[in-house]
Structures are given as structure tokens and as C-alpha cells.
Amino acid sequence: xxxxxxxxxxxxxxxxxxxxxxxxxxxxxxxxxxxxxxxxxxxxxxxxxxxxxxxxxxxxxxxxxxxxxxxxxxxxxxxxxxxxxxxxxxxxxxxxxxxxxxxxxxxxxxxxxxxxxxxxxxxxxxxxxxxxxxxxxxxxxxxxxxxxxxxxxxxxxxxxxxxxxxxxxxxxxxxxxxxxxxxxxxx
Amino acid sequence: xxxxxxxxxxxxxxxxxxxxxxxxxxxxxxxxxxxxxxxxxxxxxxxxxxxxxxxxxxxxxxxxxxxxxxxxxxxxxxxxxxxxxxxxxxxxxxxxxxxxxxxxxxxxxxxxxxxxxxxxxxxxxxxxxxxxxxxxxxxxxxxxxxxx
Numbered sequence: 286x287x288x289x290x291x292x293x294x295x296x297x298x299x300x301x302x303x304x305x306x307x308x309x310x311x312x313x314x315x316x317x318x319x320x321x322x323x324x325x326x327x328x329x330x331x332x333x334x335x336x337x338x339x340x341x342x343x344x345x346x347x348x349x350x351x352x353x354x355x356x357x358x359x360x361x362x363x364x365x366x367x368x369x370x371x372x373x374x375x376x377x378x379x380x381x382x383x384x385x386x387x388x389x390x391x392x393x394x395x396x397x398x399x400x401x402x403x404x405x406x407x408x409x410x411x412x413x414x415x416x417x418x419x420x421x422x423x424x425x426x427x428x429x430x431x432x433x434x435x436x437x438x439x440x441x442x443x444x445x446x447x448x449x450x451x452x453x454x455x456x457x458x459x460x461x462x463x464x465x466x467x468x469x470x471x472x
Numbered sequence: 473x474x475x476x477x478x479x480x481x482x483x484x485x486x487x488x489x490x491x492x493x494x495x496x497x498x499x500x501x502x503x504x505x506x507x508x509x510x511x512x513x514x515x516x517x518x519x520x521x522x523x524x525x526x527x528x529x530x531x532x533x534x535x536x537x538x539x540x541x542x543x544x545x546x547x548x549x550x551x552x553x554x555x556x557x558x559x560x561x562x563x564x565x566x567x568x569x570x571x572x573x574x575x576x577x578x579x580x581x582x583x584x585x586x587x588x589x590x591x592x593x594x595x596x597x598x599x600x601x602x603x604x605x606x607x608x609x610x611x612x613x614x615x616x617x618x619x620x
Contacts, residue, residue, distance in 0.1 A: 317495045320494060335504065339505075343506075408486075413493075462483060
């Protein structure tokens with residue numbers, strides 16, 4: 286039902302953006318946040334996240350997933366990213382069941398850039414690995430609240446769960462994340 | 473009034489640092505707005521193992537199913553050049569003497585072509601019963617025939 290709501294053809298009479306240029310400008314403005322959310326939805330796998338984000342951009346710009354204005358553009362976009370990531374992960378699972386093989390190499394370099402210190406990069410890497418170890422719901426809610434700075438209510442809307450459920454995942458996720466980061470010496 | 477959780481500040485700091493790191497590594501927006509052309513051999517890569525497995529299975533069946541009997545390889549040894557001269561040396565003459573072949577490969581076509589499973593599966597009566605039935609038949613007399 287949620288998928289139909291998010292990806293259905295335009296049924297609302299309040300289209301916020303009609304032209305491709307306007308939609309593209311909105312997508313460009315949310316590009317970094319969208320990549321971060323795609324990373325959270327893909328267990329912090331950068332290759333998968335970029336694949337998912339590319340599928341989303343093509344889907345939105347070609348008009349297959351029109352924005353209907355029933356929520357904020359960011360909430361709607363994050364919902365589309367989350368559903369596309371679920372489809373993508375389902376495809377990867379089927380592919381693995383068909384022909385299990387070694388995990389794909391990460392095509393994106395993890396080496397620190399000249400402008401950042403190795404310590405900063407190492408810290409970010411540990412936080413990323415720790416997030417990836419959390420259950421999906423806990424990872425999602427922590428990402429939306431701490432990484433994106435959203436309110437818990439908006440996070441619940443994007444995740445497609447009630448506020449109470451999101452709150453439970455939030456508390457458990459915080460507890461688990463803090464414990465794991467403590468073990469790694471980050472906090 | 474509810475006290476703020478001190479862990480919130482730590483988590484917030486850690487995740488904001490992660491966000492800054494992700495932003496540095498984000499690909500350009502324009503790079504992701506076109507249909508994917510980045511990894512055209514992706515499907516080939518993941519189909520290759522199953523294709524290779526199928527090819528290996530077919531090769532195994534073919535090579536083991538039509539393997540030539542061992543005695544054929546011995547029969548086609550090249551003839552020494554001295555044999556055509558008419559006076560072979562003793563060593564060559566000794567090599568030309570036919571060697572006794574293993575009993576299994578000699579005249580045992582049954583061993584060379586193990587087709588028992590065909591008879592066992594397809595026949596309604598066992599092979600031994602068939603042989604026994606043939607043995608019980610009276611000898612054939614061309615003047616009298618089987619039915620007297």
C-alpha cells in the first residue's frame with residue numbers, strides 16, 4: 286500500500302513541481318542527504334547505495350515516480366529511496382541464491398583524501414561499520430534522527446511505522462550503538 | 473523535566489562526522505542522473521560461475537561416456553622404420569611380437585561397453601532368465617524346424 290502511495294501516478298491536485306528542471310533542482314539540493322540515506326538503506330555499502338540512488342534519479346526524472354505534494358519533497362524522496370533500496374536488496378538476494386559468489390569489490394576508494402586526516406577517516410569508518418551492524422529499523426531511525434537531524438515523527442513517516450514503533454527502535458538503537466562504539470573506543 | 477541523555481551528544485557528534493565524511497566522497501549529481509552504463513559486464517560476471525559449472529558437467533559426461541577402450545590405444549602403436557627395410561634388428565623384432573593382452577580387454581566386450589543398466593531398466597525379465605530361456609530351446613533342425 287505504501288509503495289502505491291509513493292510511486293502511483295499523480296492523483297493529487299497539488300503538484301509542487303511540474304518541469305524537469307524544477308525536479309532536478311530539488312534533487313540536486315538533496316543530493317548529499319539522499320546519498321547518506323541510500324547508504325543507510327544499503328547497510329552502508331557505497332556501491333549499492335550509488336546504484337540505488339541512480340535508479341531513483343532516473344525514475345524521478347523520467348516521471349515514473351512523480352511527486353504528488355502530499356508531504357515534503359525530502360520525506361517523499363527518502364520514501365522512494367527506501368523502497369528502491371528494498372527492491373535492489375531483494376534483487377541482490379535472488380542473484381546470490383542463484384549464483385553465490387564473493388562479495389563485489391568496492392569500486393569507490395576508501396583511502397583518505399589529502400585534505401583529511403587518517404584519524405578522521407578511521408573514525409568515520411568505524412562509525413559506518415558500527416551502523417551497518419545494527420538491525421535495519423534501528424539503523425534507519427538513528428540515521429534519520431542523528432545524521433539528518435529529523436524529528437522522530439518525520440522519521441516514522443519515512444520508515445512507514447507508527448511513532449511508538451519508531452520510538453522503540455530509537456531507544457534500542459541508541460543503546461546498541463553506544464555499546465558498540467564504546468567497544469571500539471569511539472565514545 | 474526530562475534530563476537530556478548524555479549519550480545523545482556523543483552519537484550526534486559521531487554521526488555528524490560520518491555525514492561530513494560521506495559528503496566528501498559523494499559522487500557528482502550529474503554522474504547519477506543518466507541510465508547506468510558503468511558496469512556493463514556485471515551480469516556476465518555473476519552468470520559466469522553457473523555457466524562454467526554447466527560446461528564442466530557436460531565435458532565430464534562427454535569425456536567419460538565415450539572414452540575409448542584401452543586395448544585400442546595399444547593396437548595403433550607406430551610401426552618402426554626398420555620394419556620396412558626387411559631385416560629388423562633383434563630389439564625391433566622383439567618389440568613386434570604380439571604381447572598378451574589383459575583378459576578383460578581381450579574379448580570382453582561386455583566390460584568395454586557396460587550397458588547392463590539398459591537391459592536391467594528396460595527389460596521386463598532379468599538377463600539371466602533370458603539366457604536360461606534360450607538355453608532351454610531345442611536345437612534347430614533345418615529339416616524339421618522347431619515345431620514338430
